[in-house]
Amino acid sequence: xxxxxxxxxxxxxxxxxxxxxxxxxxxxxxxxxxxxxxxxxxxxxxxxxxxxxxxxxxxxxxxxxxxxxxxxxxxxxxxxxxxxxxxxxxxxxxxxxxxxxxxxxxxxxxxxxxxxxxxxxxxxxxxxxxxxxxxxxxxxxxxxxxxxxxxxxxxxxxxxxxxxxxxxxxxxxxxxxxxxxxxxxxxxxxxxxxxxxxxxxxxxxxxxxxxxxxxxxxxxxxxxxxxxxxxxxxxxxxxxxxxxxxxxxxxxxxxxxxxxxxxxxxxxxxxxxxxxxxxxxxxxxxxxxxxxxxxxxxxxxxxxxxxxxxxxxxxxxxxxxxxxxxxxxxxxxxxxxxxxxxxxxxxxxxxxxxxx
Amino acid sequence: xxxxxxxxxxxxxxxxxxxxxxxxxxxxxxxxxxxxxxxxxxxxxxxxxxxxxxxxxxxxxxxxxxxxxxxxxxxx
Numbered sequence: 001x002x003x004x005x006x007x008x009x010x011x012x013x014x015x016x017x018x019x020x021x022x023x024x025x026x027x028x029x030x031x032x033x034x035x036x037x038x039x040x041x042x043x044x045x046x047x048x049x050x051x052x053x054x055x056x057x058x059x060x061x062x063x064x065x066x067x068x069x070x071x072x073x074x075x076x077x078x079x080x081x082x083x084x085x086x087x088x089x090x091x092x093x094x095x096x097x098x099x100x101x102x103x104x105x106x107x108x109x110x111x112x113x114x115x116x117x118x119x120x121x122x123x124x125x126x127x128x129x130x131x132x133x134x135x136x137x138x139x140x141x142x143x144x145x146x147x148x149x150x151x152x153x154x155x156x157x158x159x160x161x162x163x164x165x166x167x168x169x170x171x172x173x174x175x176x177x178x179x180x181x182x183x184x185x186x187x188x189x190x191x192x193x194x195x196x197x198x199x200x201x202x203x204x205x206x207x208x209x210x211x212x213x214x215x216x217x218x219x220x221x222x223x224x225x226x227x228x229x230x231x232x233x234x235x236x237x238x239x240x241x242x243x244x245x246x247x248x249x250x251x252x253x254x255x256x257x258x259x260x261x262x263x264x265x266x267x268x269x270x271x272x273x274x275x276x277x278x279x280x281x282x283x284x285x286x287x288x289x290x291x292x293x294x295x296x297x298x299x300x301x302x303x304x305x306x307x308x309x310x311x312x313x314x315x316x317x318x319x320x321x322x323x324x325x326x327x328x329x330x331x332x333x334x335x336x337x338x339x340x341x342x343x344x345x346x347x348x349x350x351x352x353x354x355x356x
Numbered sequence: 357x358x359x360x361x362x363x364x365x366x367x368x369x370x371x372x373x374x375x376x377x378x379x380x381x382x383x384x385x386x387x388x389x390x391x392x393x394x395x396x397x398x399x400x401x402x403x404x405x406x407x408x409x410x411x412x413x414x415x416x417x418x419x420x421x422x423x424x425x426x427x428x429x430x431x432x
Contacts, residue, residue: 137386
């Protein structure tokens with residue numbers, strides 16, 4: 001009840017009525033109850049959210065909380081949400097997109113790419129993010145950005161929330177028609193180490209690379225790092241691999257070594273060429289990226305989908321406040337994710353939606 | 357025969373982007389996620405049947421029709 005009151009107060013204290021309410025919640029809350037209560041508190045809004053591995057609001061990195069953003073009519077002209085269920089098996093985004101087409105009374109192909117942007121919140125334990133993003137990318141050129149729901153690092157069950165309901169093994173899609181426009185900021189704090197590894201044998205379904213450069217994956221990775229195979233796993237976090245696209249890495253993070261193979265946090269296709277990366281400073285890199293966007297024009301709001309691995313590093317270094325301060329002066333919301341989405345699925349990255 | 361893979365990939369990007377540079381880059385990125393890096397193919401790349409099949413599948417997924425010559429070369 002207290003949550004409902006706070007949500008209503010927050011809504012009533014603002015000038016307008018929210019068109020969209022996005023909320024991110026710790027797994028310590030009952031997701032089904034929370035979703036219902038949020039929907040009841042804002043019956044006229046498109047209300048969506050997910051569980052997290054940490055919340056970010058107003059430049060503060062939080063745990064055990066519920067954080068929400070209210071997008072009003074001056075930013076969002078119209079919005080529609082839809083759920084893609086059973087993403088682990090019969091993944092089809094068609095019905096969800098048709099539902100949105102009915103709402104907007106226009107086919108996907110007619111949506112203005114400059115003012116329409118999609119949010120995607122997906123079950124973070126589904127292992128289906130790559131296929132979901134691929135299907136969305138096949139179906140439309142409208143950009144989708146988002147992240148994988150978390151459960152406070154329990155790795156048991158994550159939930160996505162839409163219209164008062166609660167889903168697991170699903171994704172919530174939200175299409176926003178914006179008044180002014182948007183930008184996507186994808187930032188990861190890594191530099192190329194000058195070493196290339198080609199995934200020559202993979203088990204895509206289990207996100208495992210069996211061989212790099214025709215050799216056991218762990219041996220080849222360790223050699224690229226200049227250490228013995230037994231010393232490589234502790235260096236995974238600081239040295240992920242990058243799928244380089246026009247000089248920008250899409251980070252693929254090693255999770256663990258397994259019988260000479262390496263299990264990653266996302267799929268790697270056979271014959272994919274990857275660059276070894278070296279960690280740089282998250283705070284200064286992200287600050288520079290955000291400042292550059294601020295310098296280019298007013299940022300009226302921002303949603304940050306921040307990898308839990310970045311958050312864990314910031315917590316370890318006691319730099320959460322420094323990270324939060326990057327967003328000073330920008331109304332913002334975010335959460336620590338189990339994976340980030342923008343054109344595809346990636347790791348150790350922040351994908352951000354900036355409202356202009 | 358050579359160069360067909362590049363021609364087909366270029367056609368996918370052109371048809372999808374319709375002159376929009378941002379969409380062209382996004383389509384290139386989507387192709388790379390599908391395991392087809394446009395930068396790895398040139399006008400002299402051999403027409404590897406396995407890769408041609410992969411490109412054709414990607415085109416179908418992206419809803420792009422490739423011209424008959426591409427299909428014909430692939431089939432024969």
